[in-house]
Amino acid sequence: MTMKKIDHIGIVVKSIENALNLYKNLLELEITGEEILEDRGLKVAFIKVGDTRIELLEPLHENSEISGFLAKKGEGMHHIAYTVKNVSEMITKAKEFGLKPLSDEPKDGAHNTKVVFLHPKTTNGVLVELVEHK
DSSP states (O other): OOEEEEEEEEEEOSOHHHHHIIIIIISOOEEEEEEEEGGGTEEEEEEEETTEEEEEEEESSTTSTTHHHHHHHOSEEEEEEEEESOHHHHHHHHHHTTOOBSOSSOEEETTTEEEEEEOGGGTTTOOEEEEEEO
16 A cells, blocks of 8 residues: 555644644644755644644745745645655656646655645645655
8 A cells, every 4th residue: 555644734824933822832732843944945843643743834935835825825724745655656646547746756845755746626626745754
């Protein structure tokens, strides 16, 4: 089986620091790490919830990968990510099934991963991320 589990749910926020008021302070969830992805213009924080994680995504500047989403839709759920064994193979397989990857090659993701997103127009309106842990 190529898919193991839900890896994380991505939520776009204006400020990770402000969002932690809910996740860390009220819900008392564990923050498992923060990371800057300079090339993608993102600051991310991961929060453990049972066997999965919430990924908070904050834009570093107005040209980040999520700035357009934030300007158009505001804060909220951005994507759902699934763990896969081989993201490159999944790109090929997705195309065979008529799904549209947003890139032909995996990108570097947070926590030493390789990732690709599938266009929501081909995935029932949900932005899907496929994640391979190295």
